[in-house]
Amino acid sequence: IAGRAPAPGNLRATSHASSPFCWLSAAPASASAADVGGGADVAGSDDVVEFIGGCDDTLEWCRRLCEQQRPSSSSSSSSQRRGPHDADDEGRATMVPDGHVPSHPYDYDLLVLGGGSGGLAASKEASRLGARVAVLDYVRPSPAGSKWGLGGTCVNVGCIPKKLMHNAALLAEAHAHDAPHYGVGVTSEMEGAFGGVSADNDAPHHSWETLRSNVQNHIRSLNFKYRVDLREREVTYINQLGSFLDAHTLETVNAKGDKSRVTFSRCIVAVGGRPTPIDCPGGELAISSDDIFSLDRDPGRVLCVGASYISLECAGFLRGIGRDVTVAVRSILLRGFDRECADMIGEHMRGMGVNFVEGVVPARLEKTDGGRIRVTFSNGDVDEYDTVLGAIGRTGDTARLGLDRVGISTNPKNCKIPAVHEQTSTPNVYVIGDVMDGCPELTPVAIHAGRMLARRLFGGSDRAMDYRNVCTTVFTPLEYGTVGYSEDGATAEFGKENLVVYHKYFVPLEWSISPSRGHTQGFCKAVVEKRTDRVLGLHYLGPNAGEVMQGFGTAMKLGCTFEDIVGTVGIHPTTAEEFTTLSITKASGESAAAGGC
Ligand code: FAD
DSSP: SSSOOOGGGGGEEEETTSSSSSEEEEOOOOOOOOHHHHHHHHHHSTTTOOOOOOOHHHHHHHHHHHHHHOHHHTTGGGSSSSSOOOOOOOOOOOOOOOOSSSSSHHHHHEEEESSSSSHHHHHHHHHHTTHHHHOOOOOOOTTTTTOTTEEEHHHSSSSHHHHHHHHHHHHHHIIIIGGGGGTTTOOOHHHHHOOOSOOOOOOOOOHHHHHHHHHHHHHHHHHHHHHHHHTTTTTTEEEEEEEEEEEEEEEEEEETEEEEEEEEEEEEEEEEEEEEEOOTGGGOOOHHHHHHTTOOOOSOOOEEEOOSSSHHHHHHHHTTTTTOEEEESSSSTTTTSOOHHHHHHHHHHTTTTTTTEESSOOEEEEEEETTEEEEEETTSEEEEEEEEEEESSSEEEEESSSSSGOOOOOOOTTTBBOOBBBBSSTTTTEEEEGBBOOOOOHHHHHHHHHHHHHHHHHHHOOOOOOOOOOOEEEEESSSSEEEEHHHHHHHHHHHHGGGEEEEEEEEEEEGGOOOOGTOEEEEEEEEETTTBBEEEHHHHHHTTTHHHHHHHHHHHHOOOOOHHHHHOOOTTTTTTTGGGGGBBTTTTTOOOBBOOO
């Protein structure tokens, strides 16, 4: 900083009219931020000392200034520069970044391979911090031929279309079960016939084509928005397939097969995963979650193969919109989630008419003359379906990345890349999101990790991604929100004798005047460490599970105790408040059914 230092009270951070950065400028105490406003005015003022950037840029500038002013022996001492794999006691990465924009002979400071949730977040954040960034994204069509635009799995073939189709099912269910009991759609003639509230609507007719095309139109608008966003943030978008030639060079191939090369100082691999194909004769007749949301015909009678959350979510919304659905389960539902909750989800889905065939896998798929798919199961049973949807897991999309050329090996079980604090075994190559081994396959995790990595690489941050206590929701017809340990996981780790489990069954108020919802119970459970009262896990089954769990996720991150939860005044009447009224322990054997208000 050169020139006159303004009095501290006069320092203002203010937006430059045409950039997201801030100026550190001096202004009269009475002036508003808007008064200080435009870049030209600020640049013309005597008091302006230097354009620095946003908060992170300013901190980084300050760090570098301190580095420069340190005696050279200490600043260059390698013993003082800890490696990127080090972590302090709180699990924070203690990597000392090389600097903001190092000089090098490459095309880009950062090349992000994969323009999904993680890749887009990392590239935009790095660009904001001053790095020269390109993001390479190319969608290889699914085996059934589906392809899509920029944005990765979440927006095109994951969270977004899934949640919209789940919502279609919720609407249909509300129409069938709740609407008549709330008087919605009940005419005066019907009142006479049914006594006003005793009838349920027939399942409403559902148009797959209307749902599909509206969902796809929304996705296309998001694809466009992402492209504009990259342009506005000065990230170069390269719509080509990339593979490593060496640690600083990718070969890229466009849709016509033309090849070129791009070089970079650092690379973040964010290529995500793809559905694992069904491995049996005729397996290619099955579609996957990459195809279902854009299917150009009614799915008809469907077999969902697998008991993953993706399989159950798809089975759930298809049943909700009135299709005949079977789920083939090899072993258990929702492996890795709380067993009691997983079983309740299964029970609820059976109650709404989903057929579960257990302990089987498809042994053969064949096309019938009528265009259906005949499935022979491993137990010899045979049945026919219009659609077979495989959802038996996802595999890291690394097979054709040329990782061997940069000395990176993958986990043979899932083709994912091992990393420590997102750094691979090759120093300038990082990995985030679904393709990182051990990373929860969730959009916000990929986004958060991408932003935090970009800040460490280009913003002087030393904060590492915390993968613990990530809250999430499974959008099955009975939604399931969860954070922390399952009861089974906590029992295995802490021992049953060291836990207190509180639980409660309740009927969500909004369903309580709809008799045909009779099979539906809400449920909540807190798994607590006996000695410390620390909450280890929270589980919720009921409406709006995602909205309910988000705040509890923050509480868990802050290390909340059970006393903190039950000491919180609830919001009435909601289902989230059921957590604040938990008092019955499982060990007591007392009834856990909710009472009145
Ligand atoms: P992706 O989003 O998969 O992006 C990777 C990108 O890289 C893709 O565009 C791919 O085409 C591209 N690519 C791959 N290889 C190359 C290459 N060689 N060159 C150029 N580009 C390449 N998460 C949630 O949080 N909530 C949910 O409700 C939820 N629901 C889901 C439902 C379904 C059906 C599925 C399948 C997933 C769901 N997920 C959900 C998971 C979520 O979508 C992923 O965790 C998230 O998209 C991962 O982001 P990513 O950046 O790691 O990879």
